[in-house]
Amino acid sequence: MARKSTAVDPLRLDNQICFAVYSATHAFNRVYKPLLDRLGLTYPQYLVMLVLWERDDVPVKEIGEKLFLDSGTLTPLLKRLEAAHLVRRTRSREDERQVLIALTPQGHALKEKARSVPQSILAASDCSVSELVAMKDEIVALRDRLNAVIGE
């Protein structure tokens, strides 16, 4: 039998969890797009705003740690948020290396407009909250194991 069953072929696209995750990310993005367009945000910008709505006046570094992004991504993104008058960027006075990101009143106010987003996503997921929470926890656990490998 030269031919392996496709069900267990490890190089088969449909068998790869990473492609499942990769394509699910894009699917989420496409669902979010029209919702976030109304807020004038892209999805990564929305993530930064979520961080800031939880805690304001945060160094770039800390945003990067929470979102797993580096300054190469965040610096231009934050400049766009600043250009949209949603955040202000100021050097920390205690440590001049740090740039602190603070919400403007408009940035704060946007939170109210964002409140309807999660329930729209929940509806699109067509799934119970408890199922989604369970999946989320599994995926986070997998992500953390992968990230642990990267740090050797």
Next chain:
Amino acid sequence: MARKSTAVDPLRLDNQICFAVYSATHAFNRVYKPLLDRLGLTYPQYLVMLVLWERDDVPVKEIGEKLFLDSGTLTPLLKRLEAAHLVRRTRSREDERQVLIALTPQGHALKEKARSVPQSILAASDCSVSELVAMKDEIVALRDRLNAVIGE
């Protein structure tokens, strides 16, 4: 009680499955990077090669449907694969609008070097195959429900 429990705050970053998926995608990418560097491929290029290793001489459209990507992404990517002598791009003679993508001998040969990749990912996942398969199936089902909403 003005303050909601953070455990159920729908705008909280840690409660969002989409962020779990988004950050897991990046974690996978970082694990794949050193493995794919040895093949001279990026992750999206690797996905295209997976499609071609399953079936050769495929129109761009079909690759796009399998990977959920459009020509704006695929055209330059395929040109880079062509520049790397892994694929050839030819207009279909039956339908001159279509561009068919075929593996070169080098593109075919690369499959052997790629065989070790999935098991490295499995090891990094630190998880049983059956657990991964179950997660994959759940994520694919969620992705498909999300994609169904997009098409109205």
Next chain:
DNA sequence: TCACATTTAATTGTTCGCAATTGAATGTGC
């Protein structure tokens, strides 16, 4: 104190990802 390493953002260059548009080839309805 002073040389040296570390930390932090910013910058540069390459590659995705997608919306919107273009242009050529094909299909269709009359």
Next chain:
DNA sequence: GCACATTCAATTGCGAACAATTAAATGTGA
């Protein structure tokens, strides 16, 4: 057969994402 719509890839422009480098501020050890 001919106007019309549709299909398909390519193109353009913008916003991530990240590696690698730079530069400034800070910390550390002798």
